[in-house]
Amino acid sequence: MSFGQSVPSRRALLAAAALLPLAGRPAEASAAAPESAQRYYDRAARLAGQDPVLRALVKALGPDLTMPTAKPLAPMRIFDDVAVLGTSFVQATALLTSRGVILIDAMGSPDDAEKIIIPGLRAVGADPAQIKYVVVAHGHDDHFGGAQLLADRYGARVLMSRADWDLVAAERPGNAPRRDLVIADGQKLTLGDTTVTFHHTPGHTPGTVSPIFPVRWKGRRHTAMLWGGTNPPAAIEGKRATLSSVLDFAATMRRAGVEVELNNHGGADHGLARIEELRADPTRTANPFIIGRARAQRFMKVMEVMLRGRIAQDQEAAGGQAPRRS
Template identity: 75%
Template sequence: MSFAQSRTSRRAFLAAAALLPLAGREAAASTAPPRNAQDYYDRAARLAGDDPVLLALVKALTPGSAMAPVKAPKPLRIFDNVAVVSTGFVSATALLTSQGVILVDALGSPAEAEKILVPELRSVGVDPAKIRYVVAAHGHGDHFGGAQYLADRYGARVMMSRADWDLVAAGSPANAPARDLEISDGQRLTLGDTTVTFHHTPGHTPGTVSPIFPVWWKGRRHTAMLWGGTNPPTVTAGKRTYLSSVLAFASQMRRAGVDVELNNHGLCDHGLGRMEELRSGSAGSGNPFIVGHARAQRFMKVMETMMRGRIASDQKTSTATPPAGGAASPVLSTRACC
């Protein structure tokens, strides 16, 4: 065997060894078929192990969970071309390109956009005047509230799925942006040297959108996803829609080679904690948002398993049965969190 072959074999062995913890957890989590909701929750916990990212997701999807108020972190460049501004509750993610900025979510109001988003973007070297697109991941006010301010001040175009433009129009909430660009499923948006692919992932709302896009860390390219809405809807049919979105998006992630996980609510995925790890240097020379391909898929598997538990719970208690005389909306979330 040549030296090159030996080195290749050793790399293959190490790669296989690195996957053993995942394989072991998946095997342990599937030794017996789930019988009830708690079986699914227990299985998700075993898949999560001691991973703080996955444990945060389990907590976020546990029935009755709520996000406790936290202090807003300072803004941070989490990648060479990605900056995050957060209120503690919700985050806006700025993707920097050679021809301007694509902003995913815009905080909760014009005041937050003016007093938090704009100055904090500037503080990490992002010029808000270069925002070309504001993408509302879904149609809740904490995600689109500052969009019209940015459109009026900087001429940014506002993007949302058709279903969630309709959701916003039906509710006529304060601070709603004027209807602008619609995001279709699988649509690609290219700005300068960067292309973002949008996938419809209905569940949290009828038209939740989750993007996949390239990020750079210390000059090396990675592929990120941002899950557009975490909290599941109330009715069982909506949870089934959510589950279908999880399965479809996991497949899209696999094909795209996603190895970075992001969320617009940093408490749902230990995102705020990872920001502090990166800021303090406690993560070493690595980036805690780079989770790798296997762990990114495990993230989706935990989400899938928790959703199956939520559906099983509904089936047992029948609390999500639509009222007589008409079917309930299958994909509306009753609280605008996560």
């Protein structure tokens, strides 16, 4: 197994582009009549059409989102080598490699690790003692809460971006796992037959990470991504950072040939319903998480347009001037 070196990011090149109007709209017209937030939201709805995955994303990125109540979620293998464990509110994703488990996120508490993650892995035929790495996609406690218990019990290494190690140390010092491995942008983690590539996608938090990795369905290999943090922060600077990350990651996905879309909050992308589709018919040939390359790009485009709408709404609320962080 290896923990590779970082590679340069394209985000700096895209940061300015993130604030430009959508392609095809003349710059002069945009300067004279800025797009309204509602026009962006309407455009996103048209892009989503009747696609339940994209419609769920529009709703999740809307300004009036209400977070769902957590309900039990039975553990489920959604690919030959990927299992989802958690609740209807937040999920951990287990990559079941030939040499052990890479766990992406660890839910909200040691109790969650004890009562949901550990028995959940056993239920899907995996040994929790084989958890080698716990990857924290972003530094909110509903994603890192069980990490230290898993590290203490099984010797798992905990990974997070430097910015979010700093975030949890400042904001959640009593609950945070002990600082361990740092995820650099573009870094690779190999365990057995699986290599995960990590990409910094700041916005939801300063150090949000979104991985790309191989999965298998009925023995056939596919390329998956897991978006690390969906709902943008209140500050307009955070929304702009999220938009830049979306543009950057969409290009990364295109180059990697991503055709599988995953999320650590399955309510944001129709993921919970897709899990139940698989549970209802485990012999089915089609996997609803394999959405194809074109639809994966459309997913990112819907996210882009919704974020542009959120930024426009902030500017409208400030009388046309972008509000600044206090």
